[in-house]
Amino acid sequence: MSIQPDLFGDYDRAQEQAQRWRQPATCPACGTQEPSGYLLRQNHGADPDQPGICGFPPGEHPNYAAMCVAQYLVRNHIIHATRTGNAEQLTRDKTRGRQLGLDVDAIEATAREETRKKNKGPTRHH
Numbered sequence: 001m002s003i004q005p006d007l008f009g010d011y012d013r014a015q016e017q018a019q020r021w022r023q024p025a026t027c028p029a030c031g032t033q034e035p036s037g038y039l040l041r042q043n044h045g046a047d048p049d050q051p052g053i054c055g056f057p058p059g060e061h062p063n064y065a066a067m068c069v070a071q072y073l074v075r076n077h078i079i080h081a082t083r084t085g086n087a088e089q090l091t092r093d094k095t096r097g098r099q100l101g102l103d104v105d106a107i108e109a110t111a112r113e114e115t116r117k118k119n120k121g122p123t124r125h126h
Contacts, residue, residue, distance in 0.1 A: 017049060020037055020048050020049060021036060021037035021038050021041075021048060022036055022037070022038075023036065023037060023048070024036065025037040025039075025040040025046075025048040026040075027040060027043075027044040027046050027068050027070070028046055028051060028052075028058065028068075029044065029046065029053060029066060029067055029068035029071060030044065030067075030068050030070060030071050030100040030101045031101060032044065032070065032099070032100065037049075043069065043070055044068040044069050044070050045061075045064070045068055045069035046068055053067075053068055053069070054069070068100075070100055071097075071100045071101070071102055074093055074096050074097045074100055074102065075097065075102060075107055077089070077093040078090065078093045078094060078097055078102075078104060078107045078108060078111065079107065079110075079111040081093055082107075082108050082111035082112055082115065083111055083114075083115050090108070094108070
């Protein structure tokens with residue numbers, strides 16, 4: 001069996017990248033360490049080979065801004081639990097939000113204020 005020479009280093013680069021994706025990796029946004037680069041990409045949107053989230057430069061994602069995917073989802077869960085009055089879910093989501101470095105009390109306060117303003121607004125009569 002003959003081996004095709006790798007003239008441009010593609011094979012070596014691919015092997016190096018595969019090795020990096022198997023190593024533990026830390027999310028640049030929340031600081032959570034995942035067991036592998038693959039899980040970092042799946043759970044946080046961060047790539048161990050480049051800065052930023054989902055291919056956008058750090059802080060420039062149009063939806064997540066400086067948050068990772070995990071932070072963004074948990075933030076939305078906190079908002080939803082606050083708006084719906086689901087205390088059990090809110091407790092769980094705030095715990096996870098703290099683990100991800102979110103200011104959960106500020107998120108909850110903002111959601112409560114937005115809900116209060118929305119409910120205080122003009123009512124529709126049918």
